[in-house]
Amino acid sequence: MEKADILRHTNGGLDVFRHYVPGNWRVGKPFLNPFYKDTHASFNIYYDKRSATYYMKDFGNPDYSGDCFALVAMMAGRNCADKEDFITVMETIAHDMNLFLPTKPEAGHHCVSPAVVTSTPARTSFTLTEHALTPTELAWWKAYGITPEVLQRYRVSAVSEVFFNNGNHLVATAARPTFLYRFQDSDDCTLKLYSPFSRNRFMYKNKVDGQLFGFDRLPPKGEVVVLTGGEKDVLTVSSLGFPAFCLNSETATLDEALLNGLKERFRQVIVLYDMDETGLRSSMNLCTLHALQRIKLPLPGSKTEKDISDYVRMKLAEGISPEEVAVQFRVWMEEAKTPEEEVLEPCLIRHSLPPVKPDRVLSINFQSVASAGGVVCITGGSGTGKSNYAGAILSGTLHTVLEDSIDTLGIQVAPNVKRKAVLLFDTEQSHYQSYENLERILLRAGVTTQPDYLQVMNLCRIPRREREALIEKALDMAVRKHKGIYCTVIDGLADLIASANDEDEAVRIVEWAQRLAEKYRMVLISIVHTAGLPEKVRGHLGSELTRKATAVIDIETDKKSGNSLVKVLKLREGSPVMAGISMFGWDEKKKMHVSCV
Known part of the structure; x- marks a missing residue:
């Protein structure tokens, strides 16, 4: 083709x-x-x-x-x-569009290629011989929960032979059956061949505009009608006890007049398309355009597990009765949602469904600084020790048991028991400086070999507009490899956007950081500069980050001692006053910063 x-x-x-x-x-x-x-x-x-x-x-x-x-x-x-x-x-x-373009012949079919027709309905493209459904064919339909009564009601028959105008000949067999969908009772209605085991599974004859499979079998009025992705799904839903019809394809548009008529006859119109990419996209577009509700099946969207027929087949094979499946389907219909409602669903807080309490990861003087899913802002002027303070936290994440011997500069780090990934993204310093920071992280942790779950990346060579995507890709790779992420540090969040004073960009990048922390259930530490004044974080970015962060820690240089002074400005999960003030300074013998007693 x-x-x-x-x-x-x-x-x-x-x-x-x-x-x-x-x-x-x-x-x-x-x-x-x-x-x-x-x-x-x-x-x-x-x-x-x-x-x-x-x-x-x-x-x-x-x-x-x-x-x-x-x-x-x-x-x-x-x-x-x-x-x-x-x-x-x-x-x-x-x-x-019923364009039967030349294809390769299939084993088991004596058909080279059907006649080519245009979108104008062709009434003589082929002739066929029908026969009553055999026990074997009825058993094939039964596997999908489709009863003989429904097949008869929807005029489904079996085909023995098909003769095409170009001389080709198709013979159906018990192993490779062919069925016929008849869209209406009249002789000149749309006919559609269905060969489930063929490459070209569908062939139309007399395709008449406006004729939809199952539409003429809908009751005059009712509580609900289901719009499915195909004819077999119509039969399955009908066998479950609910009226259904389908368009000619999932990508077809729904006529406004037809929909208005359905809304007058039925209280609810529900869309039930396949769970593959096309079905999900088409149902989203359709429901958004017409404010309809849809059902999203608990299926992966693979070739054999994507629609309601597949779901029923799988459940019946597990020994679940058709009545039990029908009960489940009714529950889904009652829970069907519009795309807007689907977006709101994860946001709802229900007292009867408490979320899993996140594990505390960071604390100061027994005051919680951050739990899994939290964002921490570390701020301060240039050269005050912000990166070294974050590095001390990363040192603490390299241990699977509580280590009192590690000096984490006054902040307590819960053990990384499951050895989840720990990542550091540096957007400010040179590659060599990033390497020195890595050496100090390992030195402080008392580790001689870098664990594979600790990853340090210098993004200075990467253009700003590409850094977000790279960080997300790195996080995805880490969570697959290490079954989760424990802590991530972005040293220089402002370097992911053009300007820290761009309010729209500031809001967007902070929301992005929050989504990442929540998505991976990790602590995300963002390091940003102050605006030249102590405790005043830089630009709109700083203002937005201090509002949304679970904790804000300010690090400035103590004028008397020259050491770094750590102040907790905000704790959403504890008391900044109880957290107190701490200091750390450089120890030339140990070649790293240490806590000041």
């Missing part, structure tokens, strides 16, 4: 646009973009004479620019620049 084949059989892509873009629009005339809440008609489908191809252009939203493949890729969450994604896009178009 080639790009040129699709363009040749779809009038340069115009038929593809007409298939996926709803409404009575005209080529070359601007209209409202139906894929979002557009208020100004600036969306256009136009013809490019040089390439003999149709393109789209939305002057109000540059995302909607390109040919018909770009449109389908956007709807399916694919990237046309990716070879595998582009193949998927072409296969989606061919399937949705």
Whole structure:
């Protein structure tokens, strides 16, 4: 299958646009973009004479620019620049539009290639011979919880042979059956062949616009109707006792008039699409556009575990009865949520569901400084010992049992019992200075060999705009390798943004740090400079960080002794007054900073 084949059989892509873009629009005339809440008609489908191809252009939203493949890729969450994604896009178009383009013959089928048809419904592309469903075929459907009564109600039959106009011949067997979906009772309705074990599983005949599988079997009124991702899912949901129908594909648009009619007949319209990338993206777009609720199945989204039919098959194989599965499905329907509600769900605090209490990691004088998931701000002027203080904390994380012999400069560090990852990202100092800091971390911990779970990275050579992504990638790798992250230090958080005085950037980077700490259930320590005055953290970044941090520790130089003076300015989990004030200074013999008694 080639790009040129699709363009040749779809009038340069115009038929593809007409298939996926709803409404009575005209080529070359601007209209409202139906894929979002557009208020100004600036969306256009136009013809490019040089390439003999149709393109789209939305002057109000540059995302909607390109040919018909770009449109389908956007709807399916694919990237046309990716070879595998582009193949998927072409296969989606061919399937949705009944474009039976030449493919390789399959074992067990005496069919070279079906006749090629365009998006105009072809009424004579093939003829077929039907037969009543055999016990073997009924057993195949039963594995998905689909009953003979439902198959009969939805006019599903079995096919013995298919004769194509080009002379090809398909013979179904017990091992490779073919079934027929009939969309309505009339003779000229849409017909769809379903060969579950073939590469080309679906073939249309008499594809009639506006006919949707299962729609004519919906009751006049009811509590709920389920929009599924395909015909088999309609049959499964119906067998569970709930009315259902499907569009011609998950990437198809839902007609506004049809939806309004459903809302008048049913209290609730629920979307139940596949759990793969395309299904999740399509259900998200559909539910967001029309304020609908959706069910997200507890499935990984793999080829054999992605839809409600797969779920029912798996549960029945475990010995769970269809009635029990139906009860679970009803619970899911009652818990169905809009995309906005899905975002809010993790934010809800319920007294009956207390969260797991995070482990305390850092404390000063028995006052909690930070637990797992907390953000700590260490601030101070240049050369006051901020990096060395953070390094002392990292030294404490290198032990799996409590070590009183380690001088962590007045802050107590809980043992890293599970040897989770410990990371230091340096954005300020040279590579050699970072190496010296690593040496002092190991020296203070009494460790001669760097543990593999301790990672020190100097990001000075990395452009600022790329540092966030690199840090996230490093954290992902660390959590996979070491089954968790204990503590992360970012020495120079301000160096991840262009300016510490940019309020929007400051808010964004602090929220980013909070998300990372919560996501990995780690303590994240951020080191920032003061603004030239003691206890005044630099810029909008400092203001935002001091508000959001669980603890703020200020380190300044004591004018009398020249040592570093540690003041706890804020403790969300304890008392700054009880934490007290401490000092540390350089010990030439030990070649590191030590606590001052």
